Amino acid sequence: MSKPAQQDSPEEIELFKAVARRIRQARLNIGLNHAELGEKLRVDKSYVFELERGTANPTLRTLHRVAKCLGIDPAELLPDSTRPSLPSAHVDVLVQLCQGLTTLLTERLGKELEAVQGLETALERLRPLEPQSSQGDAPEPVGESPRARGKPRRGGH
Numbered sequence: 001m002s003k004p005a006q007q008d009s010p011e012e013i014e015l016f017k018a019v020a021r022r023i024r025q026a027r028l029n030i031g032l033n034h035a036e037l038g039e040k041l042r043v044d045k046s047y048v049f050e051l052e053r054g055t056a057n058p059t060l061r062t063l064h065r066v067a068k069c070l071g072i073d074p075a076e077l078l079p080d081s082t083r084p085s086l087p088s089a090h091v092d093v094l095v096q097l098c099q100g101l102t103t104l105l106t107e108r109l110g111k112e113l114e115a116v117q118g119l120e121t122a123l124e125r126l127r128p129l130e131p132q133s134s135q136g137d138a139p140e141p142v143g144e145s146p147r148a149r150g151k152p153r154r155g156g157h
Contacts, residue, residue, distance in 0.1 A: 013054070015079065016054035016055070016056075016057065017054035018054075018078075018079040019051075019054070019058075019063070019077050019078065019079070020051060020052050020053060020054035021054075022076065022077045022078075022079075023051050023052055023066060023070070023077060024052040026067075026070040026071075026072050026076070026077075027048075027052075027070060029070075030070060030071060032070075034048045034049055034052075035048075037066075037069060037070075040069040041065055041066060041069055051066065063077055
């Protein structure tokens with residue numbers, strides 16, 4: 001958590017500033033102020049100010065902690081990260097489409113469930129009214145073998 005040395009190159013200075021901009025934007029995106037982020041990081045809010053001004057030279061461990069507190073991947077703090085992004089309006093449209101699909105599928109599955117329950121009721125009506133004369137004539141339940149019901153195998157074992 002040291003400050004950048006006086007001999008930092010222009011590229012290094014730009015790196016610190018780019019990371020600082022990303023930290024600030026991520027903090028604002030989740031609605032934290034400097035003190036709240038400092039509290040989550042267990043650092044003084046003045047250090048958060050330094051991070052966001054690009055005057056601090058955070059360790060990788062610190063960047064990892066900052067990213068986790070902000071709910072983002074640590075790579076997103078670095079410039080040129082390849083995280084895809086969409087304009088907010090496009091994300092809103094996609095979210096609405098997903099909600100519509102969820103509603104449609106819920107309704108659809110409900111109708112299919114009703115159809116299966118209707119079939120079950122219709123099949124129950126086909127059941128004979130009088131009891132069957134012999135249990136030996138009854139078909140085996142689907143998926144149940146004689147061994148599963150405790151009956152010995154044919155052949156004497």
